[in-house]
Amino acid sequence: MPLIPVVLWTDALVFLLLAVIALFAVWAARHAHLRAPWLRVLHSRVGIATLIVLLAYGSIGLLDSVHLRLKLDQPDAAGDIRYAPEVLSLLDLILSDLRTQQEKTYSAPFATHLHTKDALNQPDGTVLRTYPRLQYGGAHLVDPERDRWDDITHRALTGLTKGAILWALLVVALILWQAVRQQQSVSAVLGCILRGRTRLPWRTALSTLLLLLLLVGGISELALTYHVLGTDKVGENVLYQALKSIRTGLLIGTLTTLIMLPAAILLGIMAGYFRGWVDDVIQYLYTTLNSIPGVLLIAATILMLQVYMSNHADAFASLVERADLRLLCLCLILGVTSWTGLCRLLRGEALKLREIDYVQAAHALGVGHFTIITRHILPNVMHIVLITLALDFSGLVLAEAVLSYVNIGVDPTMHSWGNMINSARLELARDPVVWWSLAAAFVFMFTLVLAANLFADVVRDAFDPRLNRV
Amino acid sequence: MSESLPEPLPESQAEPLLQITELTTILGNPAQPLRVVDGLTLTLDRGETVALLGESGCGKSLTALSLMRLLPDSGRIVAGSVRLAGTELLTLTEAEMRQVRGGQLAMIFQEPQTALNPVLTVGTQIGEAVRLYQGAASEAVRSRVLTLLRAVGIPAPVQRLTEYPHQLSGGMKQRIMMAMALAGDPQVLIADEPTTALDVTIQAQVLRLLKSVQAKSGLAMLLITHDLGVVAETAERLAVMYAGQLVETAPVAAFFAQPLHPYSRSLLASLPDANQRSGRLLVIPGRVPPLDAQLSGCRFVERCPNAEPRCHQEHPAWRTLADGRGVRCHRVDELSIHPAPPLVVASANTTVDSAPTPAPAAITPETPTPAAEVQVPLLTMRGLQVHFPIYRGLLRRIVGHVRAVDGISLDLYAGRTLALVGESGCGKTTVGKGLLQLVPPTGGSVRYRGQELIGLSHRRLRAFRKDLQIVFQDPFASMNPRMVVGDIIGEGLHALRILPKRADRLRRVAELLELVGLDPEAINRYPHEFSGGQRQRLCIARALALDPRIIVCDEPTSALDVSVQAQILNLLKDLQEQLGLAYLFITHDLSVVPYLAHKVAVMYLGRVVEHGPVDEVLDDPRHPYTKALLSAVPVIDPTRRRQVIQLDGDMPSPRQPPSGCHFHPRCPEVMAICRHHYPVETRLGTKRRVCCHAVAAGLTD
Structure with a gap:
């Protein structure tokens, strides 16, 4: 085998989450009361545009969640096959150029020379302090001063064209598929899409996709020969760092909710439905948890974990595994501190629902407590759960950045927007200023959080019974 | 359309106070507008009360909002004119309109609970209205507010000024609303279902108050209601609305003597009545048509018993008749020659209707099974108590109890209906839930076929569910x-694992749907696809699924329109005859009681005050509360109207019931003993029980 797969803890949870989402999708498709609001989400223009952005982020995160170890070329002394010790993801393999083309230290976006002066030994034996040429960035240029901008423009245009061609192929495929499905002529389908007369807002979807593909095409073409977003202190490509950070951000946003969800739903509904001492115990639990400052709890846990890890260094096969465990712990502790809000909401809702006539009727029909909870109460609070999840997601992505900034977030070796911002603290104090790490982290995070927030708004509106009659 | 306008006053001297002409309002998406008010023409004179009558969804409230120009965002007035004392309202600017609203044209709403701001005191809220129209100094405002509060009959107005809406009862809040509406000395008062949310005794208070205010100030009143009884007792003229159009206008007396439009006739005929006990109520089939459709013919045609081909194609024009009447029907001439033929056909044995003699008391009550009295009761309830503890303070100590149900004894027999009657808050719903053990009773006993139900665990109860x-x-x-x-x-x-396989269950469900008169195809649909009446049928089917012996009907028709109510009452009655069910029929609406029930129990503040066969109790009430309750029910037939016994104040809180007889603070026949001792039960004959000192004293004398 040329490689062996490595399944990290968080990878396993990501796949579990995917399975849950897939099951939910199948289930929702079969129930009119769930299908209708989700169709409304898809039929909204903001909904579909943000969904495409989120899917783009999601697929990068997913590629980064398939981990493996490559086979080494030489077998070891005993002749057994040896595998490289470093754990790579599919994304690493795709971006292996970006990953391996390390410069010496800082360089600005599209630069051909380092950001800092260095002493160069001239062939004539003198030492010259100047900005040395980059090893990879713009290395093919003979005279960077003269050729650089022409070359960048040329390559950018090539990349944009490639993106546009790819998009055009997709559009043709879509139109043909629609024409066959609706049994209409190609021009009729095209006309409908152009005039925005389709039920799914294809025009918006395709425009978003065009924008995305142009961006991907241009950047990937340029990234072959330049450091598009510059390099950081150790010469690592910032674009690569930002892309790798996507997985961290998404994981924090989704795994945390996955972890807190069962507790919040179960305890919230139990408290509201059974009332009495059950309610007292659960309320006591979450008021206590709520009154401890969240940051304190997180700091304590992460610091304890750090001590444990340094004492048991040999328990971890690789750095990646170690960082992964820390990420998982962070998700866990964030989950522990964030379930109380949803739990409170659900308790209130269950208190209301338990008195409603159809629950009373179920009692009168002799239906058991468990069935009442799963059949009558849970489906009727699901919209609250979905809305909370969507709204919490962006908050958690931002929380990661803040926690990493105060050094109690993810492992320093792990790529994350928080770590990038953390390092930017010193970079901004330099002269001339190193602004690109911070800017890259900001743009990537901003796009994700904005898309998630807009999407959450659309989801909330779609599920709001006052805005739509089901 | 060349419609002649109805002229209520043949040789009207001057322009009427409010003249609405061809008012048309549309609602919703402009591509497919709903014509919610369509060519409405109506006049209103000083000192006159005109009732606007119709089922829900006919556009009554939107007519009122159009007059006030307070339509929701999606609504627009597209045609017509509204002239108030010579001023065209529809062309006024919004600023001018604000002066008219409340100033000349005031409105009171249906729901007093939500129409007042809960964080402001009553005095502030009325004062705000007063200041808007008078701009007076604060001392003058205060005295004006007090005058208004006195005018709407609020006791101790000075104390009320500083109270908040939650400290007042529903009837009080409706009075406050009226005081606010009167603050600007309006000429026209629009009352949108002002008493629908109130109990009958409070309704009687509010209606009487409205009439007296009107008599003093010469207000013109547009009373929007669905209750024919209220119309008969308060209005001089009425206008019947159907699917956005007026179908009939008439003076009230003439209307009830002989309604002309088939819709008006059906509406009257579907009212339950003691005379219809052995028969069936007339049912108007179908429902109000959706207003977005292009309606070519008469809007009522699908439900009309007298429809002919012309009605399907031609839109009937408005016809003005003699005596200030008007009607929108093609066949009005033929129909008015034969007075009320459809009714007699539909309910053959209810011809007594036309006889104005007081209801013959005992024509039907004992017909079904005279042996019913010897029968063993299916369920006996003895001294049922449901007390809810009130917790206070940090340690949640119990500081008192809400005595929602405080010692109720009832028997239910197979094939018989016991009606439990009382005003809201008297605990009647709690009795039903306590019977089913949906709320745990705190005392007494409920025995079903000899087996005690109170105290059974969730699992053991399942056998009885x-x-x-x-x-x-x-x-x-x-x-x-x-x-x-x-x-x-x-x-x-x-x-209950009676039919564990889904296929078997669905087969049984299809049978049940058939039984309650629904299409078995409904099995795969969701509840929101059904109308209110159909949903109530579904609920009945769900209750019937287990072959029950006893069904507690907790106000099953109070959320429904009159015509739909008739359908449900008929269905319940048929099912009882077919399946021999026992009903505990809980209601606040005394008019349905004689139609459905065999016995009646009147509840006041958690206790039964009078109990006996329906005809005896309703025709010869003994307890002062029963008397007051019955007298407050609005009656259509003027010859059967009783003198309304006015009850002062509201029902006290069940937290601190009054000492002695619970009813004594409101009782018109109160005696000294009533203040100290709760009366023991007095038996009248074999079947009646009354809890009243006056009745007991009357017997011993």
Whole structure:
């Protein structure tokens, strides 16, 4: 085998989450009361545009969640096959150029020379302090001063064209598929899409996709020969760092909710439905948890974990595994501190629902407590759960950045927007200023959080019974 | 359309106070507008009360909002004119209109609970209205507010000024609303279902107050209501609205003597009445047509018993008749020659209707089974108590009890209906839930076929769940919106493992749907696809799924329109005859009681005050509360109207019931003993029980 797969803890949870989402999708498709609001989400223009952005982020995160170890070329002394010790993801393999083309230290976006002066030994034996040429960035240029901008423009245009061609192929495929499905002529389908007369807002979807593909095409073409977003202190490509950070951000946003969800739903509904001492115990639990400052709890846990890890260094096969465990712990502790809000909401809702006539009727029909909870109460609070999840997601992505900034977030070796911002603290104090790490982290995070927030708004509106009659 | 306008006053001297001409309002998306008010023409004179009558969804409230120009954002007035004392209202600017609203044209709303701001005191809220129209100094405002509060009959107005809306009862809040409406000395008062949310005794208070205010100030009043009884007692003229159009206008007396439009006739005929006991209520089939459709013919044609081909094609024009009447019907001439033929056909044995003699008391009551009295009761309830503890303070100590139900004894017999009557807050719903053990009773006993139900565990109760079922008041809240009809109705069969296989269950559900008069195709649909009446049928089907012996009907018709109510009452009656069910029929609406019930128990503040056969209790009430309750029910037939016994104040809180007889603070016949001792039960004959000192004293004398 040329490689062996490595399944990290968080990878396993990501796949579990995917399975849950897939099951939910199948289930929702079969129930009119769930299908209708989700169709409304898809039929909204903001909904579909943000969904495409989120899917783009999601697929990068997913590629980064398939981990493996490559086979080494030489077998070891005993002749057994040896595998490289470093754990790579599919994304690493795709971006292996970006990953391996390390410069010496800082360089600005599209630069051909380092950001800092260095002493160069001239062939004539003198030492010259100047900005040395980059090893990879713009290395093919003979005279960077003269050729650089022409070359960048040329390559950018090539990349944009490639993106546009790819998009055009997709559009043709879509139109043909629609024409066959609706049994209409190609021009009729095209006309409908152009005039925005389709039920799914294809025009918006395709425009978003065009924008995305142009961006991907241009950047990937340029990234072959330049450091598009510059390099950081150790010469690592910032674009690569930002892309790798996507997985961290998404994981924090989704795994945390996955972890807190069962507790919040179960305890919230139990408290509201059974009332009495059950309610007292659960309320006591979450008021206590709520009154401890969240940051304190997180700091304590992460610091304890750090001590444990340094004492048991040999328990971890690789750095990646170690960082992964820390990420998982962070998700866990964030989950522990964030379930109380949803739990409170659900308790209130269950208190209301338990008195409603159809629950009373179920009692009168002799239906058991468990069935009442799963059949009558849970489906009727699901919209609250979905809305909370969507709204919490962006908050958690931002929380990661803040926690990493105060050094109690993810492992320093792990790529994350928080770590990038953390390092930017010193970079901004330099002269001339190193602004690109911070800017890259900001743009990537901003796009994700904005898309998630807009999407959450659309989801909330779609599920709001006052805005739509089901 | 060349419609002649109705002229209520043949040789009207001057322009009427309010003249609405061809008012047309549309609602919703402009591409497919709903014509919610369509060419409405109506006049209103000083000192006159005109009732606007119709079922829900006919556009009554939107007419009122159009007059006030307070339509929701999606609504627009597209044609017509509204002239108030010579001023055209529809062309006024918004600023000018604000002066008119409240100044000349005031409105009171249906729901007093939500129309007042809960964080402001009553005085502030009325004062705000006064200041707007008078701009007076604060001392003058205060005295004006006090005058208004006195005018609407609020006791101790000075104390009320500093109270908040939650400290007042529903009737009080409606009075406050009226005081605010009167603050600007309006000429026209629009009352949108002002008493629908109130109990009958309070309704009587409010209606009387409205009349007296009108008599003093010469207000013109547009009374919007669906209650024919209220119309008969308060209005001089009425206008019947159907699907956005007026179908008939007439003076009230003439209308009730002989309604002309088939819709008006059906509406009158579907009112339950003691005379219709052995018959069936007339049912108007179908429902109000959707207003977005292009309606070519008469809007009532689908439900009309007298429809002919012309009605389907031609839109009937407005016809002005003699005596200030008008009607929109092609066949009015033929129909008015034969007075009320459709009614007699529909309910053959109710011809007594036309006889104005007081209801013959005992024509039907004992006909079904004279042996019923010897029968063993299916269920006996003795001294049932449901007390809810009140917790206070940090340690949640019990500081008192809400005595929602305080010692109720009832018997239910197979094939018989016991009506439990009382005003809201008297605990009647709690009795039903306590019977089914949906709220745990705190005392007494409920024995079903000799087996005590109180104190049984959740699991042991399941054996009895099959036999005891319930139908709720609100058909919109009583079904899980996330389940299909097949699963909702089959839920009990599944839970009690009577039919564990889904296919068997669905077969049984299809039978049940058939039984309650619904299409078995409904199995795979969701509750929101059904109308209120259909949903109530679904709820009845769910209750019937387990073959129960007893069904508690908790106000099953109070959320429904009159015509739909008739359908449900007929269905309940048929099912009782077919299946020999026992009903505990809980209601606040005394008019349905004689139609359905065999016995009646009147509840006041958690206790039964009078209990006996329906005809005896309703015709010869003994307890002062029963008397007052009955006298407050609005009656259509003027010859059967009783003198309304006015009850002062509201029902006290069940937290601190008055000492002695609970009713003594409001009782017109109160005696000294009533203040100290709760009366013991007095038996009148074999079947009647009354709890009243006056009755007991009358017997011993």
